Amino acid sequence: SSGINAEYGQKMFGCSVSPKYGGWFGYRAVLVFKNIQDDKIEYLAPHDAVESQEQKVRLLKAFNKDWKDPAWRDIIYTDKRYSDEQLEYFNTLPSNRAHLINAILDRHKEGEDDKKEM
Numbered sequence: 001s002s003g004i005n006a007e008y009g010q011k012m013f014g015c016s017v018s019p020k021y022g023g024w025f026g027y028r029a030v031l032v033f034k035n036i037q038d039d040k041i042e043y044l045a046p047h048d049a050v051e052s053q054e055q056k057v058r059l060l061k062a063f064n065k066d067w068k069d070p071a072w073r074d075i076i077y078t079d080k081r082y083s084d085e086q087l088e089y090f091n092t093l094p095s096n097r098a099h100l101i102n103a104i105l106d107r108h109k110e111g112e113d114d115k116k117e118m
Contacts, residue, residue, distance in 0.1 A: 015063045019049040023073035
């Protein structure tokens with residue numbers, strides 16, 4: 001299978017949905033320990049956080065249409081959501097993130113300075 005979706009004429013990419021945080025797709029690291037075994041480690045089957053087929057279709061359409069639009073992240077209700085700063089970071093190209101991180105740090109520093117003046 002080529003992965004090309006007939007309706008969109010393009011490859012469809014998947015994403016992950018955490019039952020705690022909602023949609024996300026960036027895996028930062030995977031560690032594989034081939035020679036370590038521990039009988040105390042319990043295998044947990046993956047949890048399907050998106051219950052209905054209709055929601056899954058909406059999720060994939062929204063994600064593949066515009067992954068920068070955070071609407072796909074909210075396909076399920078969660079108590080915890082990404083903050084506006086986190087979304088801004090995710091939607092910034094890696095080459096531009098150093099400037100963004102400095103701006104975020106400056107905003108937080110200003111907030112701390114405001115608290116000290118009170």
